[in-house]
Amino acid sequence: MHTVALAVTEGVPHFELATPCEVFGTDWSHLADPWYRFAVCGPGPVGVGGRFRLEPDAGLDALVHADTVIVPAVADPGREPPADLVEAVRAAHAAGARVASLCTGAFVLAAAGLLDGRRATTHWAHAAALAARHPRAEVDPDVLYVDNGTVLTSAGKAAAMDLCLHLVRLDHGSATVNALARRLVVSPHRPGGQAQFVSTPVPEERRHCLAALFPWVLERLDQPLTVQDMARRASVSPRTLVRQFRTVAGTTPLRWLLTQRIHRAQELLETTDATVAAIATATGMGTATTLRRHFTRTLGVPPDTYRRTFRQAPRGPGG
Template structure:
């Protein structure tokens, strides 16, 4: 049973992620008959540690406090700032004796330095997944999830996904009723749909100076039409085979994959900026039916159009 929680305070720590651990595990909620943890902030020197925000956090305990912890939490920090070698050693030792480790965002990099991601699925903020995979090629980095539970190693994605990750562990240890009660106290959803894909930045358009630039613009202006490779090739005055080959060369993908991506982007735009019914948006984006729109939304973004609108849609104007 989870009772003893130690949170590492790293040089360059991010205050929000550090605060998530304090909020979930460091508050006495016994008035609601919720679990109370033996909670401690720990640093390599057992003293004040500078954060990335210009203030310091004083940790009352040194690394010796990790020896009793059931759970060691690693918040986000600057992954380009080297941490003391003994931190990785302590994390390895903790896992070997049966403790769990849980990271949020770039905290996964410290787990990687400790060798704890080797052969395991893991995640971090979507901006850093490629770098994490480059540094730790034996890790199985997943970029489109909110968290990964490879017990005893649990990794959460960026920032707010830390709440999801911690509540997942609470749910696993104490049940849904406890996790839901803590979420209510935090005014947070006990579980969120989808993964990181819906929060990624939209890709910048590729260079439009290639020979297919006019046909790309034409396709984008006619996404609501029935477009086939043959139709697109005819507009480019090329045979379908030549068009498909040149399209791959200039865009890095196939015509139909690119077309689907542009349609999803258009649907996202309408969901964010209009209150049009989902069926209307499906038609405007060229998907035809709501079911087809849902299918491609799930494959590309890991969520539904309705859930995406709830998250990113503009709030209704008050009268």
């Protein structure tokens, strides 16, 4: 059973504490069995958001035994994080743990040296401070989360859920995370590269300007859709469509479309015996060669390897 340890410290905010507890600490074994073994680790009783006191399950020294360590936001990113927390996180990573930070938890990872030479993100309001304090980190303030393999960072608040679901997808596959997202009533996947902050507020999901277009496209992923096709369906000009996509989805229409094709390919690889060529046709990629190129570039592994991995019994990276 894959062990997830949540490393808390005094003043940990409510949201970034609750999110990993809900995702990893709730028994979702009816979705994937075994689910995770979960523990909250801290230096002792800690205050949560100035309202509650939390008694951890174990001390910070237990982080070294975890398969995944999650560091939630810190109470005051303007101060250096506690030395014992930094050392425990550094030791856990050195022992082979996958380490992920939520929001300003990135300051802990940076202090531990885990972001040196790596791309990372944090809440957009604190990105400049993180970059100034840790110049060896490549801080990107414009994305929801960054996955470097064994070191992952997320932006603020809701992006914490995106990163947690991304970890579940890595461990258990798209079908499981889609089922979990339905239970949590959240989007099953927002790409890490999606913008975390836009100047124009995003309307409610069912009321934004592309709400009718998205399902129309998803029903036609096997077709050679163009920007002009989507603009015509949305009754706007191609230029207006591009602007609307950047506002709502934080990306371009064609990049969004490619992401949806890759997601559909993942689902078909996990749940069917269709050949790569057949999946290429079903997802609008045209040929197996084209699918393999885009799939490998996006996910880092070819379709055949992905299928073998997720056709095995559900497991986490640690076992």
